[in-house]
Amino acid sequence: MLLARVAEVSGQVAATSARSRKTGLLAELFAEARPEESPLVIAYLSGRLPQGRIGVGWSVIKNVLPPAVPPAARPALTLADTDAAMTVLAAVAGAGAQARRTGLVRDLLAAATLPEQEFLLRLLSGEVRQGALDAVALEGVAKAAAVPPGELRRAVMLEGSLPRVARAVLAEGPAALERFTLRVGSPVQPMLAHTAGSVTEAVAALGPCVVEEKLDGVRIQVHRSGDDVRVYTRSLDDITDRLPEVVATARETAGDAFVLDGEVIALDPATGRPLAFQDIASRVGSRLDVTTARAAVPLSPVFFDVLAADGEVLVDRPGHERHAVLARLLPEPLRVRRTVVADAGDPAAVDEGERFFRDTLARGHEGVLVKALDAPYVAGRRGRTWLKVKPVHTLDLVILAAERGHGRRTGMLSNLHLGARAADGGFVMLGKTFKGLTDEMLRWQTERLGELAVEDDGYTVRVRPELVVEVAYDGLQRSTRYPAGVTLRFARVVRHRPDKPAAEADTVERVLAGG
Numbered sequence: 101m102l103l104a105r106v107a108e109v110s111g112q113v114a115a116t117s118a119r120s121r122k123t124g125l126l127a128e129l130f131a132e133a134r135p136e137e138s139p140l141v142i143a144y145l146s147g148r149l150p151q152g153r154i155g156v157g158w159s160v161i162k163n164v165l166p167p168a169v170p171p172a173a174r175p176a177l178t179l180a181d182t183d184a185a186m187t188v189l190a191a192v193a194g195a196g197a198q199a200r201r202t203g204l205v206r207d208l209l210a211a212a213t214l215p216e217q218e219f220l221l222r223l224l225s226g227e228v229r230q231g232a233l234d235a236v237a238l239e240g241v242a243k244a245a246a247v248p249p250g251e252l253r254r255a256v257m258l259e260g261s262l263p264r265v266a267r268a269v270l271a272e273g274p275a276a277l278e279r280f281t282l283r284v285g286s287p288v289q290p291m292l293a294h295t296a297g298s299v300t301e302a303v304a305a306l307g308p309c310v311v312e313e314k315l316d317g318v319r320i321q322v323h324r325s326g327d328d329v330r331v332y333t334r335s336l337d338d339i340t341d342r343l344p345e346v347v348a349t350a351r352e353t354a355g356d357a358f359v360l361d362g363e364v365i366a367l368d369p370a371t372g373r374p375l376a377f378q379d380i381a382s383r384v385g386s387r388l389d390v391t392t393a394r395a396a397v398p399l400s401p402v403f404f405d406v407l408a409a410d411g412e413v414l415v416d417r418p419g420h421e422r423h424a425v426l427a428r429l430l431p432e433p434l435r436v437r438r439t440v441v442a443d444a445g446d447p448a449a450v451d452e453g454e455r456f457f458r459d460t461l462a463r464g465h466e467g468v469l470v471k472a473l474d475a476p477y478v479a480g481r482r483g484r485t486w487l488k489v490k491p492v493h494t495l496d497l498v499i500l501a502a503e504r505g506h507g508r509r510t511g512m513l514s515n516l517h518l519g520a521r522a523a524d525g526g527f528v529m530l531g532k533t534f535k536g537l538t539d540e541m542l543r544w545q546t547e548r549l550g551e552l553a554v555e556d557d558g559y560t561v562r563v564r565p566e567l568v569v570e571v572a573y574d575g576l577q578r579s580t581r582y583p584a585g586v587t588l589r590f591a592r593v594v595r596h597r598p599d600k601p602a603a604e605a606d607t608v609e610r611v612l613a614g615g
Contacts, residue, residue, distance in 0.1 A: 101133045103182050103212065106144055107219035110228065113145070114507045119236065126240025133179075135271035139263030140179045141335045142237050144425045147228030150183070151190040160202045163560065165221070166219075169206055171214040181211070182220070205465035222506045234262050241266045247274045257479040260288045260336050282413045284325045284357050287332040289480030290308050291361075291405075293469055296487040299453040302470035303444045306485065309472050310419070311453045312404055312438040314488055316466040316575075317363035318384045320401065324350045325357050329427050333384075342384060344394065346401045355409055355429050357566070361477075362403030362436070373464040378578045404436040404469075405476060415477040419485075422477065440473070444450035457489060466490055468573065494572050495520070495588075495606045496597060498527055501562040502549050505542075513546045513561055518571060518591065520584070521607045528584050536572070536592035545596060568597040568605050576611070578589065584608050 109129045113122050124143070132254050133141050141348055143150050144330050179460070185208045192200050203232040203558060222228045238256060255269075256262045259280040268276040282288060296302035303309055319334040320343070329350040331340045346364060364384065366375040375397070383397040406426045407415050426435060439456045441449045457468045467490030475485035497518040505514030515534040519527035537545070545567070550565035573588040581587065 101137050101141070101179050102175045103177045103179055103216050103219070105129065105132065106141060106179065107215050109217055110145055110435075110507075111215070113236075119239075121583055122236050123243060126237055127243035130241050130266070130270060133270075135267050137179050138241070138266045138270050140183055142234070142241075142263050142266060144179075144182075144223060145228070145237060146222065147226060147314065149190075149223065151186050154186060154190040154224075155192060155197065156189060156201055156205060158225070159198060160205055161221060161225055162557070162559065163202050164206050165210055166214065169209040169217065169473055171217055172211055173217040175213050175216065177208075177211045177216060182208070188596050191430050206582035211330060218352060220561040225506075228507065229420050233328055238262055239260050240272060241270065241370060245273060247277065251277055253481075255547075256289075257481070258282045258288055260286065260480070282359070282408055284359055284408060284413065285328070287321050287323070287330075287338075288338040288359075288407065289336070290319060290321065290334055291480070291486065293486035293488040294482055294484055296470065296489050299457045299468065299470060299489050300450055302487040303441055303450050303453055305487065306470060306472040307444045308442050308474070309470050310423075310440050310443065311456050312436050312469045312471065313460045313463075313465050313492065314467040315363045315365050315402060315436065316374060317365035317380050317402075318377075318378055319344065320362055320364055321407075322346060322350050322360040322403075323358075324353070324355070327351065337372050339384060342386065342390060343399065343401075344390060345399055347497045349401050349434065353429055353567040357411055358409040358429060359407040359466045360403045360426075360429075361405040361407060362401055364399040364401050366397050366399050376578065401434065402436050403430060403434055404438075405477060407536070409477075418474040418476065442473075490574060492572055493575065493609060494570055494594060496568050496600060496604070497530065497571050498565045498569045498602045498605045499545075499549065499563060499569060500527055500529055500565055501560050502545070503534075503560050504534075504558075509534075509542060511546075512542045513549050514542065516545075516569065516593070517560075518569070518588070519565065520611050521602070523608075527602075529582055530584060530611065531579075531582060531587040531591055533571065533588075533591040535575075535590075536594060539591070541572075541596065547594075548598070549574070566602050568600045568602060570597055584612065586612065 109125050112125050113590045116122060129141060130138055131132060189201060189204050212220055238253060239249050242252045256265045258263050265280055299311060321332045323330045326487050328435050329347045331343050331346050333339055368375055379397055383393055383399060386393040406422050409425050417507045439452060442455045443449050459513045460468055467488060469489045470489060472485040497520055499516050500519045501517040502513035503515035505512040515528055515532050517532055522528045548567060552566055553561050554564055555562040571591050572594050574590040577589045578585060579587040
């Protein structure tokens, strides 16, 4: 298949907000593609590269923006050609790497038509945001293969990979679904949660439920079959060799065939409070000798669910039954703290849930998860039967610059550079965000920032620091990229504050003090 066809559908999907239209466009595309091409189609339309990070950033892209590279006269670049070029790019390393990457990107773009060039640049810069996410792609595959979406969704849930299931079902038809089931040793996509404003709100929505600590650690999925133990991340990467303490815990557990869902956290030995997420993530991602890394940051696994045990798949069982199995497998210190709200209509029971939330925050954790007692485990989806509750932090920050949007946001100033007031009267950048912006907000801020612009390199528009925005965020994260040494986690715009002068924006000191 030609890349031009994928670029064309990407533009068509970006231009429509109707889910049925998106599904139809993708179904036509999957029907045209060879089954072995479907994983690439899914990845590219979702804005991902199978190779992962390939080291191509703005320092490379700025040198090849149109019209720097003359486009090809007619489409000839295939998906296979593109994938091969990305593989070569991903392998570039060492001295002179940036120059070699620039040359390789230039060669790739020279083989592409102008629409293909624009699509490739969005793909390389992570700006493919046309709404063709996995959920819509799944529906497109189901329609192209003439299989019920629910059956396909379950197969993907249990296999852990839409591309693998799509390739099989597009090649073999509905019969291929029968071989996809949960297997110990094969990771599945984790169940995720929606958000609620409070425990009271969550209990009202769910009815009988359990309130559990939400730990700010690294999500893990632990598989044991006999003496073989594998540990996977939320993105299904195998990190078994990096977590010997988790392997040891799994081998000491009574059962010999199970799948556990949980997190690894690190606790301060002096206070017992959790260490920062960055410390945990650095340990899990460390390439140092495991003994050295373990001595620096010892990790503790804590589990909250079980997907299979004793040869039985449990994902369809109610949550309270799965927890009973978990309690049989693991001692209390290895299970997440929880309190049951059996009667959602009892004010005292709801108050107990709220007290548990406050106590969890006081222990240094980030919030709670409220889960319906009868909820099955819906892997790979953000289920409405799990609701997370976290305190909301907000800051009034100043826009220092904005990046030009792509896809549906073409022509708009989208990704905002956010700054807090410094003691010297200047502003210190804390991070970027494009989240939370409605179409109306985008149009308004594009016009206003255009009036404040002082510099434009074609990609980033720097502005006079006058426009204030209210930003919600989940917490601070250490970062060497920003001068204050921190950045905002999961920042999103709540509203513009044209009524508030920049001199009244929040200070760096307030940010570092926790808002």
